[in-house]
Amino acid sequence: MGHNEADDAPQREGPGRLGRRELIKGAAAAGAAAGLSRTGGHEALARQDSTPGAAPSGALQLGGESEPAGTWLPYRASGGAETQVFDLIFSRLIRFDADYTLIPDLAERFEINDDASEFTFYLRQNVTWHDGTPFTARDVIFTYRMAMQEGVGASQYNKLSQIQGAAAYRAGEADDVTGLQMIDDYTVKIVLERPNIAFLVGAAHNNSLVWILPEHILGDADPATLDQHEFAQNPTVGTGPFRFVEYVPDQYVKTEANLDYFLGAPKLAEVYVVMAAPATQLASLESGELHIMQAISAADAERLADSQVVDIVPTPGVGIFQTAIMNERFPDKRMRQAFMYGVDRATLMDVVLQGQGRLVHQSVIGPEWANYDDLNTYAYNPDMARQLLEEAGWDSSRSIELIWEQGFQAIELAAPVFQQQMSEIGVNVTLTPMDEAAFEKRVIEDMDFDLAWFGGGAYGLDPDVSSTYYACANWTPNGGNTTHYCNEELDELFAQGRATSDIDERREIYHQVAKILNEDVPTIFWWSENMIWGISKQVQGVVPGPNTDIHWNIHEWSLTEG
Amino acid sequence: MGQVVLHRLLITVPVLIGVTLLSYILVSLAPGDAVTAFIDPVTRAELGEEWVEMRREQLGLNEPVVVRYFSWLRELVQGNFGFSLINGQPVAGQILDRLGPTSMLMGSAILIGTLVGVPLGILSAVRQYSLLDYITTVGGFLAISTPSFFLGLGLVYLFAVRWRLFPSSGMRTLGEDDSTLDLIRHMVLPVMVLAMAQLPLMMRYARSTMLEVLRQDYMTTARAKGLRERIVLMSHAFRNALIPLITVIGLSLPELLSGAVITETIFQWPGMGTLAVRAVTSRDYPVILGIILVTATMVLLANLLADLLYAVADPRIRLRGRRA
Numbered sequence: 001m002g003h004n005e006a007d008d009a010p011q012r013e014g015p016g017r018l019g020r021r022e023l024i025k026g027a028a029a030a031g032a033a034a035g036l037s038r039t040g041g042h043e044a045l046a047r048q049d050s051t052p053g054a055a056p057s058g059a060l061q062l063g064g065e066s067e068p069a070g071t072w073l074p075y076r077a078s079g080g081a082e083t084q085v086f087d088l089i090f091s092r093l094i095r096f097d098a099d100y101t102l103i104p105d106l107a108e109r110f111e112i113n114d115d116a117s118e119f120t121f122y123l124r125q126n127v128t129w130h131d132g133t134p135f136t137a138r139d140v141i142f143t144y145r146m147a148m149q150e151g152v153g154a155s156q157y158n159k160l161s162q163i164q165g166a167a168a169y170r171a172g173e174a175d176d177v178t179g180l181q182m183i184d185d186y187t188v189k190i191v192l193e194r195p196n197i198a199f200l201v202g203a204a205h206n207n208s209l210v211w212i213l214p215e216h217i218l219g220d221a222d223p224a225t226l227d228q229h230e231f232a233q234n235p236t237v238g239t240g241p242f243r244f245v246e247y248v249p250d251q252y253v254k255t256e257a258n259l260d261y262f263l264g265a266p267k268l269a270e271v272y273v274v275m276a277a278p279a280t281q282l283a284s285l286e287s288g289e290l291h292i293m294q295a296i297s298a299a300d301a302e303r304l305a306d307s308q309v310v311d312i313v314p315t316p317g318v319g320i321f322q323t324a325i326m327n328e329r330f331p332d333k334r335m336r337q338a339f340m341y342g343v344d345r346a347t348l349m350d351v352v353l354q355g356q357g358r359l360v361h362q363s364v365i366g367p368e369w370a371n372y373d374d375l376n377t378y379a380y381n382p383d384m385a386r387q388l389l390e391e392a393g394w395d396s397s398r399s400i401e402l403i404w405e406q407g408f409q410a411i412e413l414a415a416p417v418f419q420q421q422m423s424e425i426g427v428n429v430t431l432t433p434m435d436e437a438a439f440e441k442r443v444i445e446d447m448d449f450d451l452a453w454f455g456g457g458a459y460g461l462d463p464d465v466s467s468t469y470y471a472c473a474n475w476t477p478n479g480g481n482t483t484h485y486c487n488e489e490l491d492e493l494f495a496q497g498r499a500t501s502d503i504d505e506r507r508e509i510y511h512q513v514a515k516i517l518n519e520d521v522p523t524i525f526w527w528s529e530n531m532i533w534g535i536s537k538q539v540q541g542v543v544p545g546p547n548t549d550i551h552w553n554i555h556e557w558s559l560t561e562g
Numbered sequence: 563m564g565q566v567v568l569h570r571l572l573i574t575v576p577v578l579i580g581v582t583l584l585s586y587i588l589v590s591l592a593p594g595d596a597v598t599a600f601i602d603p604v605t606r607a608e609l610g611e612e613w614v615e616m617r618r619e620q621l622g623l624n625e626p627v628v629v630r631y632f633s634w635l636r637e638l639v640q641g642n643f644g645f646s647l648i649n650g651q652p653v654a655g656q657i658l659d660r661l662g663p664t665s666m667l668m669g670s671a672i673l674i675g676t677l678v679g680v681p682l683g684i685l686s687a688v689r690q691y692s693l694l695d696y697i698t699t700v701g702g703f704l705a706i707s708t709p710s711f712f713l714g715l716g717l718v719y720l721f722a723v724r725w726r727l728f729p730s731s732g733m734r735t736l737g738e739d740d741s742t743l744d745l746i747r748h749m750v751l752p753v754m755v756l757a758m759a760q761l762p763l764m765m766r767y768a769r770s771t772m773l774e775v776l777r778q779d780y781m782t783t784a785r786a787k788g789l790r791e792r793i794v795l796m797s798h799a800f801r802n803a804l805i806p807l808i809t810v811i812g813l814s815l816p817e818l819l820s821g822a823v824i825t826e827t828i829f830q831w832p833g834m835g836t837l838a839v840r841a842v843t844s845r846d847y848p849v850i851l852g853i854i855l856v857t858a859t860m861v862l863l864a865n866l867l868a869d870l871l872y873a874v875a876d877p878r879i880r881l882r883g884r885r886a
Contacts, residue, residue: 058737059736059737061736067840069648069649069844070646070648070649070651071649071650150616153613153616153617153620155609155613157613158609158610158613227649227650228650248832249656249659249832249837250830250832250836250837250840251732251733251830251832252732252736254736270736270737272736272737274732274736274830275830276731276732276830277827277828277830279715279828280718280730280731280827280828280829280830283715283718283719283722283723283730283731284722284729284730284731286723287718287722287723287726287729287730288726289722289729289730289731435592435593435594436594437592437593437594437595437598437845438593438594440594440598441593441594444611445611477610477611478610478611478612479610
């Protein structure tokens with residue numbers, strides 16, 4: 001297992017980058033050659049000479065997604081602003097770049113075994129923490145173990161519980177996590193309880209698995225009071241391209257360039273994550289104060305299309321706008337299909353998104369290799385809808401309630417049209433917008449609703465994400481399946497899809513998954529909305545990716561005066 | 563006099579307890595809590611109820627409302643405002659940090675509103691039905707009927723986006739050193755919005771009370787005595803018109819505080835307003851209650867101050883105070 005494996009990996013997409021598709025394919029080839037293990041590795045991206053360029057300059061202002069909680073430890077389910085800051089000051093093992101490609105971060109390469117139950121990460125040896133201490137495998141082991149402690153209340157535990165021995169360690173029955181092995185100072189091996197190739201996506205996707213924390217600072221910290229630890233207020237020791245300087249509540253988080261960054265010194269001297277309401281951000285983007293803003297609305301995007309100051313950059317979204325159907329109340333799939341036929345989704349999407357999205361007919365929507373088109377597109381057909389309802393014995397005196405979270409603009413535009421079109425096929429719908437907390441309670445705690453409209457999720461990152469929302473075992477309140485849809489055949493396919501690292505096998509499996517979801521309609525699938533970025537023309541080098549991950553190459557960004 | 567103040571201060575205590583009890587109940591009745599407010603429904607479903615329960619347990623949210631209220635009150639009496647559920651920081655410190663920026667805005671707005679509004683009001687009363695009177699009347703109604711969020715966004719569009727004269731938000735220019743000039747530049751737009759609510763109010767009240775006073779017999783007497791018009795207006799008319807104005811200034815404090823919530827949010831001003839909005843959206847009970855308590859105290863004190871100022875402006879009230 002040396003550097004020569006990198007030579008076996010074929011079809012690089014670009015210098016130092018490897019498409020996930022190729023990566024896993026390449027892994028198969030290398031695995032065949034090596035006999036035992038599959039290798040998904042390649043040369044480090046970072047072997048650039050540290051030719052000192054110009055000194056870092058310029059202060060970049062990034063629009064913050066939300067006001068952060070103010071404790072800077074990546075163990076909480078937290079708002080977007082934290083994620084942005086963590087991306088600046090910490091690093092992960094691996095991560096996505098702009099085209100869903102897994103690129104090395106702290107791990108310069110990794111190997112996956114045949115059935116995707118063992119992952120070996122080979123770490124970079126040239127990384128130091130911001131205080132000069134060398135980064136090693138001990139930090140990785142520490143970070144994952146800490147997240148497994150009950151007292152920490154880590155939101156990642158659900159994902160980490162897949163690791164062998166995690167439950168026993170959490171319960172205090174074991175001093176060690178058997179599946180978390182430090183092979184040497186720069187090699188970490190993770191063994192899962194059950195095979196799951198999607199673990200890799202978990203390790204790369206933000207908010208899922210943790211950014212790596214410094215063991216030499218937090219090693220002695222008490223898990224139960226971690227929030228009160230000095231580091232939680234002042235996380236000045238990371239491995240990321242920028243160092244944490246200060247957080248001024250409701251104003252900004254200031255970071256400054258880490259000249260020793262392992263991928264090369266950043267070109268920007270300072271990066272601020274600026275907290276402000278969306279309308280305020282938009283104004284300061286237009287006035288040239290703010291440099292990058294995410295999630296611009298379709299209407300504003302159109303208005304700013306010819307702006308002299310800002311570039312509007314749409315990228316494909318990974319979430320799905322959907323109306324969850326409580327399947328227990330609509331057990332006959334013909335009823336659910338009728339709902340899909342009965343609404344003119346294409347026209348509605350044009351009105352609501354002004355072209356900034358794509359229709360979806362099931363939930364396997366990415367990445368590229370998993371996509372499958374031979375599906376029922378449920379083109380608007382009220383006659384078909386009426387006929388299906390009749391066959392299913394629909395009682396036209398029945399009235400059903402649609403709930404959503406008040407203030408969700410797209411839904412507020414679409415709901416009256418939905419109500420109107422449903423009444424045309426003989427279904428009476430009442431509209432109930434609700435307060436956020438009340439909505440969550442109805443959907444997740446009480447599970448008492450007919451139709452619940454919402455958007456989101458990270459479906460586009462890996463087809464296995466769909467299992468979170470449609471597998472029998474994940475019914476609310478203990479999982480993400482709000483619809484209480486259950487199909488054992490589908491569950492079996494999900495299990496198979498996780499248990500192989502062979503991309504062709506996976507593709508076949510998820511085509512079946514797509515067909516089943518398309519046929520069964522557990523939820524009304526509407527569309528996937530583009531993520532629209534507003535990027536100041538003064539900034540160079542930004543390549544926004546799917547989801548909200550824009551910072552993957554932030555050390556290469558620069559600012560021109562303007 | 564001292565007795566009056568003491569008496570009024572003592573009344574404040576039960577009022578404050580009433581305010582906290584009421585707000586505690588209201589806040590607890592609202593659905594959702596600090597655990598669920600901070601995560602979106604999709605993530606929450608993924609995390610599972612077990613995680614939510616565990617966090618609730620850790621934050622003590624599983625205790626009954628009454629128990630939580632009294633333990634909060636007990637701490638409060640000892641001077642402890644509690645700790646934020648979201649970031650674990652002391653509430654008192656967070657509020658103290660915000661008092662400065664908010665007072666800056668409100669102080670400037672009250673100052674401008676009074677110093678510009680009152681003279682304008684007096685002028686338009688003295689010259690009733692003049693062109694100036696019509697302009698200030700129409701302008702005043704326009705300003706007072708424009709919602710502050712609209713005015714705020716409008717000013718941002720014109721002054722920050724279109725003409726780039728002033729920064730659109732925040733308290734300082736990032737990437738530059740702090741300076742007073744920079745701070746003033748950042749204050750201009752939010753103060754303008756707040757003053758726009760305050761100024762016409764002062765102007766209208768000044769105008770109508772002045773008109774009332776001007777019609778009184780003692781004005782005729784004063785003029786008959788041969789006093790110069792300026793002295794008639796300033797020491798006879800204006801002094802008598804002061805009392806209602808003091809009331810208005812005193813009462814405008816809560817109004818300004820609520821206006822500050824919107825204005826601070828639009829301009830991303832790190833004051834009590836933004837803190838309040840954030841605390842409410844994240845269901846951060848201790849912070850919400852701390853803010854309510856501080857605001858209520860400020861309002862009560864402002865009223866007390868207004869009462870005391872009556873006595874300064876009108877000697878008759880001072881006498882009545884002694885008798886009480």
